[in-house]
Amino acid sequence: MTEATLEVEAAKDSQPSQPATTVTFAKALNAALADAMESDKTVVMFGEDVGPLGGVFRITDGLTARFGEERCFDTPLAEAGIMGMAVGMAMNGMRPVVEMQFDAFAYPAFEQVVSHVAKMPNRTKGKVKLPLVIRIPYAGGIGGVEHHCDSSESYYAHTPGLTVLAPATVRDAYTMLREAIRFPDPVVFLEPKKLYWSKETVDLEELRESFESSDSPQTVGRAVVARAGTDATLIAYGPSVPTAMAAAAAAAVEGRSLEVIDVRSIVPFDDETVCTSVRRTGRAVVIAEAPGFASVASEIVARIQERCFHSLAAPVKRVTGFDIPYPSPKLEHWFLPSVDRILDAVDELQWDER
Amino acid sequence: MTISTGKPYEGSMENQDRDSQDTGPTAEAYMLPSAQPVRLIDPQGSHVHNDKYPLPDGELLLSSYQKLVVGRRINDQANALVRQGRMAVYPSSHGQEACQVAAAVVLEKQDWLFPTYRDTVAVITRGVDPLEVLTLLRGDWHSGYDPHEHKTATQSTPLATQLLHAVGVAHAAKLKGENTVVLALCGDGATSEGDFHEALNFAAVFHVPVVFLVQNNEYAISVPLKNQSVAPSLAHKAIGYGMPGERVDGNDLAALLSVLGKAVDRARDGGGPALVEAHTYRMQAHTNADDPSRYRSQDDVEKWVPRDPITRMRTYLRQLTVLDDDGEGRIAVAAEDMAATLRNGLNTEPEVNPEDLFNFVFTEKTSQLREQSAMLREELIRDAALETVEP
Ligand SMILES: Cc1ncc(C[n+]2csc(CCOP(=O)(O)OP(=O)(O)O)c2C)c(N)n1
Ligand SMILES: [Mg+2]
Numbered sequence: 001m002t003e004a005t006l007e008v009e010a011a012k013d014s015q016p017s018q019p020a021t022t023v024t025f026a027k028a029l030n031a032a033l034a035d036a037m038e039s040d041k042t043v044v045m046f047g048e049d050v051g052p053l054g055g056v057f058r059i060t061d062g063l064t065a066r067f068g069e070e071r072c073f074d075t076p077l078a079e080a081g082i083m084g085m086a087v088g089m090a091m092n093g094m095r096p097v098v099e100m101q102f103d104a105f106a107y108p109a110f111e112q113v114v115s116h117v118a119k120m121p122n123r124t125k126g127k128v129k130l131p132l133v134i135r136i137p138y139a140g141g142i143g144g145v146e147h148h149c150d151s152s153e154s155y156y157a158h159t160p161g162l163t164v165l166a167p168a169t170v171r172d173a174y175t176m177l178r179e180a181i182r183f184p185d186p187v188v189f190l191e192p193k194k195l196y197w198s199k200e201t202v203d204l205e206e207l208r209e210s211f212e213s214s215d216s217p218q219t220v221g222r223a224v225v226a227r228a229g230t231d232a233t234l235i236a237y238g239p240s241v242p243t244a245m246a247a248a249a250a251a252a253v254e255g256r257s258l259e260v261i262d263v264r265s266i267v268p269f270d271d272e273t274v275c276t277s278v279r280r281t282g283r284a285v286v287i288a289e290a291p292g293f294a295s296v297a298s299e300i301v302a303r304i305q306e307r308c309f310h311s312l313a314a315p316v317k318r319v320t321g322f323d324i325p326y327p328s329p330k331l332e333h334w335f336l337p338s339v340d341r342i343l344d345a346v347d348e349l350q351w352d353e354r
Numbered sequence: 355m356t357i358s359t360g361k362p363y364e365g366s367m368e369n370q371d372r373d374s375q376d377t378g379p380t381a382e383a384y385m386l387p388s389a390q391p392v393r394l395i396d397p398q399g400s401h402v403h404n405d406k407y408p409l410p411d412g413e414l415l416l417s418s419y420q421k422l423v424v425g426r427r428i429n430d431q432a433n434a435l436v437r438q439g440r441m442a443v444y445p446s447s448h449g450q451e452a453c454q455v456a457a458a459v460v461l462e463k464q465d466w467l468f469p470t471y472r473d474t475v476a477v478i479t480r481g482v483d484p485l486e487v488l489t490l491l492r493g494d495w496h497s498g499y500d501p502h503e504h505k506t507a508t509q510s511t512p513l514a515t516q517l518l519h520a521v522g523v524a525h526a527a528k529l530k531g532e533n534t535v536v537l538a539l540c541g542d543g544a545t546s547e548g549d550f551h552e553a554l555n556f557a558a559v560f561h562v563p564v565v566f567l568v569q570n571n572e573y574a575i576s577v578p579l580k581n582q583s584v585a586p587s588l589a590h591k592a593i594g595y596g597m598p599g600e601r602v603d604g605n606d607l608a609a610l611l612s613v614l615g616k617a618v619d620r621a622r623d624g625g626g627p628a629l630v631e632a633h634t635y636r637m638q639a640h641t642n643a644d645d646p647s648r649y650r651s652q653d654d655v656e657k658w659v660p661r662d663p664i665t666r667m668r669t670y671l672r673q674l675t676v677l678d679d680d681g682e683g684r685i686a687v688a689a690e691d692m693a694a695t696l697r698n699g700l701n702t703e704p705e706v707n708p709e710d711l712f713n714f715v716f717t718e719k720t721s722q723l724r725e726q727s728a729m730l731r732e733e734l735i736r737d738a739a740l741e742t743v744e745p
Binding site for chain 1: 442443490491492493494495496511512513543544546547548549574575576577581582583643644648649706708711712715720722723726730733
C-alpha cells in the first residue's frame with residue numbers, strides 16, 4: 001500500500017468527534033494507537049496475535065482492518081525477534097510499537113531490551129535514537145495461571161536507558177500511550193491487565209486535541225495527586241492505584257485523611273510531587289504488587305527517606321507482594337496488596353507519638 | 355529416518371571431503387522427510403501400505419484406541435468443567451488426541467516426557483493421576499504431580515523453553531549411561547522461538563536421545579502456519595541441524611505409533627535425535643478465553659471433521675474384527691469412569707495451606723520469608739476471629 005492510499009484509507013475511517021462517553025481502559029489504548037497511527041505514518045504496530053485477532057486483550061482491535069497489514073501485523077512467534085526487528089526499524093526511521101503478549105512472555109526479548117534497546121542511544125552518543133514502545137500487559141488480579149501475572153517493572157526500571165510508564169486511569173491510558181509513541185527514547189509501557197475493563201466517562205476527541213495541541217509531555221516524568229489529603233500519603237502506580245484509592249476512601253470514613261499519589265511515570269521518577277506531599281503529611285506508605293525486595297517500591301522509600309527525613313513522623317512503610325513467585329489463581333488474594341493491609345500499614349505510622 | 359542403526363551421521367563437517375567420495379547415503383537421503391505425511395490408516399479407515407513404516411500389531415492398536423477414546427472424553431469433560439467454573443482455563447487438544455496418546459504410548463517407564471499446556475491428555479495417558487494433572491489448570495498450584503515419579507516434566511507454558519530441558523535430561527542420561535529416551539512436545543508456533551532452534555542444535559551436536567514431536571495444528575492462537583514459517587515443512591528444519599526429520603498424519607494413530615516408535619528406537623540405539631512433525635488441527639478455540647471466529651471460518655474447521663482420529667481407527671479396528679460391540683462397550687465404560695473421576699475430583703475443593711506460598715521458594719526459608727509467612731498467618735487468624743464475631 002502506498003503512502004497516498006494509506007492516507008485515503010485513514011481519512012475514510014476517521015471518526016466524527018464524539019461527546020464524552022463511557023470508555024474502557026482498553027478502548028482508550030486502542031484509540032491512542034489508532035490516533036497515533038493516523039497522525040504519524042511511521043508508527044507501526046506488531047507482535048503476536050495483534051493483527052486480525054486484535055490482540056488477546058483486543059487492544060489492537062480493528063487496526064489491521066483500518067490501516068492495512070503493513071501497519072499492524074502479526075509476526076512469527078518469537079519475542080526476541082519482535083524486539084530485535086523493532087530496533088532495526090527504529091534505526092531506519094520508523095516508530096515501532098510492539099506488544100509482548102503477557103509480562104512473563106517478554107522475557108525471551110530481555111536480551112534485546114537490556115543489551116540494545118536500553119543502550120543504543122548512549123553507546124552512539126545520541127546518534128542512534130530508538131523511538132519505540134514496548135507494550136506489556138502486566139501484573140495480576142485476573143486469576144491467571146503461572147507466567148501470566150508477573151509484575152516485571154523492576155527489571156526495566158533498573159535498566160538505565162529505559163523510560164518506564166504505568167497508567168492507572170482511562171484518561172492516562174490514552175494520553176500516556178500517545179506520549180510514549182511520540183517520545184524520542186524507548187519506552188516500556190506497562191498496562192495493568194486488571195484495569196483493562198475499568199471505565200470512565202471521557203471525551204476521547206478532547207483528549208486527542210489536547211494531546212496534539214502541545215509538544216511537551218504532560219505525563220512522562222510527572223506524578224499526579226489522585227486524591228488530596230492531609231494525614232499521610234499513599235504512593236502507588238498501575239494496578240495498585242485503585243486499591244490505594246479504596247483505602248483512602250475507607251480511611252476517610254474513619255476520620256483519617258489520606259493523600260494518594262499516582263506515580264504513573266516510574267522512570268523518570270517525579271521526586272518533587274512525591275516529596276512535596278510527604279513533607280506536608282509527614283507520613284507515607286508505598287504500595288505495589290511486585291515482590292518488595294529490591295523493587296521500585298524500595299527505591300521510592302529510599303528516595304523519600306533521603307529527601308524528606310526531617311519531615312517524617314514515622315518510617316516510610318511498604319505494602320507489596322510477598323517475595324515469592326506469583327501464586328496460582330486460588331491463592332492470589334493472599335498475595336495482592338489489599339485495602340486492609342494498606343490501612344494496617346497506615347495505622348502503624350506512629351500516630352500516638354505526635 | 356531410514357537409518358535405524360545407532361550410527362551418527364558421517365557427513366558432519368569434519369568428514370565432508372571424505373564423504374563426497376562416498377557412495378553411502380547422502381544427508382538428504384535420510385534426513386529429509388517423506389514427500390507426504392506418513393499415513394497408515396486413511397480417513398476412511400483403510401490401511402495404506404508404507405515400505406518404511408509397518409503397521410503396529412492389532413493388540414497395540416486396540417489398547418491405544420481405548421486411550422484415544424478416553425483422551426477425547428478428558429477433553430470434553432475438562433471443557434465442561436471450565437464452563438461450570440471448576441477450572442481456570444483449559445487448552446483443549448480435541449482432534450489432536452492421536453498425537454497425545456502416541457507420545458505417551460511409545461515411551462518406556464524409564465523414559466521422559468516433556469509436555470506443554472496443551473498436552474494434558476498425553477500426561478494422563480502416561481499414567482499420571484488425572485487430578486494431579488489438572489491442579490495447574492484448576493488454579494490450585496503451578497503443577498500437581500511429581501515429575502520424577504512419572505518421568506514427566508511439568509506442563510510448560512513459556513513456549514519452546516522445555517525443549518532445552520529435554521536435551522539436558524537426555525544429555526545427563528547419556529553421561530550416566532542410562533537407557534533413557536526423551537520425547538519433547540511443542541506446537542507449530544513454538545518452532546519460531548529461538549529456544550526451539552537452540553534445542554535442536556544442542557541435541558544434534560551432543561547426539562543425545564531426544565525425539566522432538568511438533569504438533570502442527572495449523573494455528574498459534576490466531577496466527578496460521580503460513581505466517582509462522584515458509585519452509586517446505588516444519589520437518590524439513592531437521593536437516594539444518596543434522597538430524598532426520600519426518601512428517602506424519604497427526605490424526606492417524608497407527609502412523610504416529612509407527613513413526614514415533616521408530617524414532618524412539620533409533621534414539622535408544624544411539625542413533626541420536628530426530629524431529630517429527632505431526633499434521634493435525636486444533637478443532638476448538640485456543641483456550642476457553644479465545645474467540646476463533648475472529649480469524650478462521652467454521653467451514654475450515656468442518657473440513658477436518660472427516661479426518662477425525664477416532665473415527666478412522668474405529669472403522670479399521672472393526673474391519674479387523676479386533677473391536678466388536680462388547681469391546682466398544684468396555685471402552686465407553688472406561689471413558690465414563692475417567693470423566694467421573696475428573697468431575698468428582700474437581701467438584702470437591704482441595705485444602706490449600708497458605709504457608710505453602712513460602713515453603714518451596716528456597717530449600718530453606720529466608721528470614722524475610724519467615725517474617726512474611728508469620729504476617730500472613732496472623733492476618734488469617736485475625737480474619738477468622740472477625741468472621742466468628744460478625745457472621
Ligand atoms: C514465550 C511465550 N510467548 C507467548 C506465549 C503466549 N502463547 C501461549 S500459547 C501461544 C500459541 C502457541 O502456538 P503453538 O506453538 O502452535 O501451540 P498450540 O497452542 O497451537 O498448541 C502463545 C502465543 C507463551 N506462552 N510463551
Ligand atoms: Mg499450534
